[in-house]
Amino acid sequence: MAARDELIAFLDDLLDTGSFDDYGPNGLQVTGRDQVERVVTGVSAHRELFDRAAEAGADMVVCHHGLFWGSAPTTIDARMKGRLAPLFDADMSLAAYHLPLDAHPEVGNNALICGELGLRRGDPFGEARGRPIGFVGHAEEPLALEALAERCCSVFGRDPLVFTGDGRTVRRVGIVSGGGGSSLHDAIRLGLDAFVTGEPEEPAMADARESGVAYLACGHYATETFGVRRLGELLAERFGVDQRFIEVPNPV
DSSP: OEEHHHHHHHHHHHHTGGGOOOSSOOEEEEOOOSEESEEEEEEEOSHHHHHHHHHTTOSEEEEEEOSOOTTSOOSOOHHHHHHHHHHHHHTOEEEEOOHHHHHOTTTSHHHHHHHHTTOEEEEEEEEETTEEEEEEEEEEEEEOHHHHHHHHHHHHTSOOEEEOTTOOOEEEEEEEOSSOGGGHHHHHHTTOSEEEESSOOTTHHHHHHHHOOEEEEOOTTGGGSHHHHHHHHHHHHHHOOEEEEOOOOOOO
16 A cells, blocks of 8 residues: 555656656546555556456546546536546546656656567667657678568567568667557668658658668557556566556557
8 A cells, every 4th residue: 555646656757757747638638536455457448448457446547548638628528527537436546647758768658669579779860849758779690671660560569560671680779659650750861771660651651662761660559568567567566556457458
């Protein structure tokens, strides 16, 4: 059992949330009970995750994608009322960490992806809202593009969409999880060999062909399970709370 506010303060400090200009608020978004015994983590804040968290007896839910986004409606309509109901009924708190969790050099999505793909994490890479959130990963030995694609399939649990570029051997890979497709242009500018992201963008096929930089789209959801899982593990290690990651797969 731990105090809710202590958990939130720890996460806010770890991820340096105040230094980010983001698409929505980071940190505590819905206030539930004061004490937390069980934390559920998940990628996106929506009704199915909240229902399953309540069934699991959670006191707090920690997500990567929260309730609020810059372009989304700011009223509590019928859809949002239904989404919030499981939180209120179970007195569960909700916290969300978006760009701070992408960018963190140890527990962030992109740093962890580097490790999972067997790449050494290098310089920050791929800007969002004026600061880099991804990293350049370095292969210790040159990789065939097919080998990198196989690693992506194993790590993300799905076949990546691959635009092969010029088929060059891969040594340096730009990595930006989720909807980071526009950072392909940073990869081209830096002379990288490949770029790994979540969602594909329509110009990517031609840009990869014409620049020679391979583009691997591995799924927005699939590339953003890593950081929030690690946050749950850290809360269990530091505060002794029970934690569980709930998978709600999304094909996007």
